[in-house]
Amino acid sequence: MNRPLDLDAVQAFVRVAELGSFTRAAEVMQATQAAVSLKLKRLEDRVGCRLLERTPRYVELSARGAAFLEHAREMLAAHDRALATFGEARQRLTIGISDHVAGPELSALIARMNAQDPQLVIEIRIASSGDLLQSFDRRELDTVIVRLHAGRSDGEVLTEEKLGWFAAPTWRHRAEEPLPVATMAEPCGVRALAARLLDSAGVPWREVFVGGGVPAVAAAVVAGLGVAALAPRMLPFGAVDVRSKLGLPALPKLPVLLHTRVKSGRPRDALTALSAAFRSAVRG
Incomplete structure (x- = not known):
């Protein structure tokens, strides 16, 4: 030994x-x-x-x-x-991550990246996919990890994630009232998708909670305010998918896309590790 x-x-x-x-x-x-x-x-x-x-x-x-x-x-x-x-100079990597992609495991992933490469300065911005893509196009961010956004066909597909209609286990919908929905504020792409599907299915609905980030929307669901279209990993244990029970339209799998100008070096190594970790988190 x-x-x-x-x-x-x-x-x-x-x-x-x-x-x-x-x-x-x-x-x-x-x-x-x-x-x-x-x-x-x-x-x-x-x-x-x-x-x-x-x-x-x-x-x-x-x-x-x-x-x-x-x-x-x-x-x-x-x-x-x-x-x-x-004396190697510290390098900087600025990453934007969509609200609907940055799950509860994000802090642990970033902490691990910092611990593994102390010479890399990592800066994170959380926002909507649309806002992040605009910042990326203006070269304000090196990399963004976002949901598929309308009008964009570029980017590398990291994985796909299924969404569901979730509510608190004790929540009950009053049939005579519009479906109460908790959502992110515009220009959230998931909000737009959910609204379009509900309208196409002829489901009356109203927003009872808007904005505050995905954790706030998840908290509104668990508090019993209504339903939300979210990925299962975004919700605390105990929330239930009510799509079949309420006859709500099925939500498609949505791609998680990587847009980056980083091609090599320490930032690329860190980005590769983060991408793989996201795949693991999404696939469970």
Whole structure:
């Protein structure tokens, strides 16, 4: 046990553990899945125990792997701090993320990016997809991660996410009244989509809560004010999909798109990791 650990193998272990997938870890590391698997095997041979349990359907940490994970992160962070003493200039990455994409896992993802690359200054702006795309076009942002926006056909599809009509489990709709809906303020694309579908289906509706960001809309739903068109991961545990019960129109899967001018270097590495993490979060 006197030989030092291979940092590349340690990094591969951390990536697989965080993303829950050899395929996604390989994507982030810009390597093949076979190369990542080989690094993990060498690390496990070196420490003399299995760090990850693998099945055809999932990857999860073993007990030893869970105990080692935080030490592995600290090791990589120390390595980056050591390199930083040689005076490499800090780089800046400005990212805009749509309200309807930035879920509850965002803070943990950004904290992880900051810890892994202290030489990269990350700035985040949360807004509507339309506003962010305008800022991107004005070159005020390096990158935006947004929902599909009307009139735009560019961008890289990161993943697709299903939306539903959600309400509090104890909420009941009074049939004689218009459907009470909680929404984001204009120019929210999801709001426009939901309104168009309700109108096309002949469902009378009225807005009972508008604006404040997706967390505020989710809070209005849980408080029993009405229903909202949201992705399941945006809602606290306990909210229920009421589409079938109320006969509401089906909501389509909406793409999550990446628009970026970042092509290489540390910012691109961080962006690749963030994109893979979003795919994992959306797919669950």
